[in-house]
Amino acid sequence: MKIGYARVSSTGQDYQTQLDKLQAAGCEKIFHEKQSGKSADDRAQLQAALEFAREGDVFVITKLDRLARSMNDLTTITSQLQKKGVGFVVTDQQIDTTTPTGKLLFNILGSLAEFERDLINARCDEGRKAAKAKGVQFGRKPKMTDEQLDTLKADVKAGILSMQAIADKYGIARNSVYRLAGAKEAA
Template identity: 55%
Template structure:
């Protein structure tokens, strides 16, 4: 029996091409989930549980299966333990042959190397942006003037913190946090 597995990383991506390539499989498992770790993908786990002796597990590309050598090795070991072969269509990998196993290991190592390079470049870009003064995270909900007004309202007798929060469209805990962070600045 041929068991297919397809995965895309985000909701905006489509599975159509992969599903088309896996059309000759007897059963296809598919999901929209990050490939960072194999353990967090429920459909992959179901597919690995489903396969039986002498089945063939089919994916279109190796990176659809996993992104790290450790995850790939674990998946292949699990498949081998069940006497299940792995076929990766786009890379021509077939673990029933010695050449296919060697090719699998080389491509897995390259895939992990590529992922580490992407992480490294992303971190460098983030550090450069921080050095240029780029601020990450959510934009402040209140302007400087609104923050000064909030502090004035906070200190006014008889003004409830819940009313202040509702007036500025923020939570009560944000009222207290903003007051604590900015009270010296407004004096």
């Protein structure tokens, strides 16, 4: 039996093209999901498809990156299939691991996919570092200015207002007053 697996990363994407190709490849059972490809462990339909596969079956996908984004995941999945006696086919890249040439091509393309992911991560890291060097602040903007924070600390130190009254004055939560003032919350 040919078992198909289709995946897209977000709800805005459509896997109908993958489903059409898997049906054209003769898949009798197709598993599909909208889930990130970052980790194979987090994909319920992939796990169900791998569990469903039996000796003599062929596991079919349209592209390697629909199955995994790391060589480690790719190797783990294909080793699992191999141990079960299940063939592996990637239609768009014409990979068939039941042949020596298909195994070679699979390993080369898997390594390239991992290399591409590493390059993307490196470029993002460089971009973050460059932005920080230019003074870009990441994360949410502070709700309070430095002056407001100094005044809040003075209010806490003076002890005239309750912590809740100070929180209401600045439009923040009471536990934020404790955190910002460096005070210990009473039990």
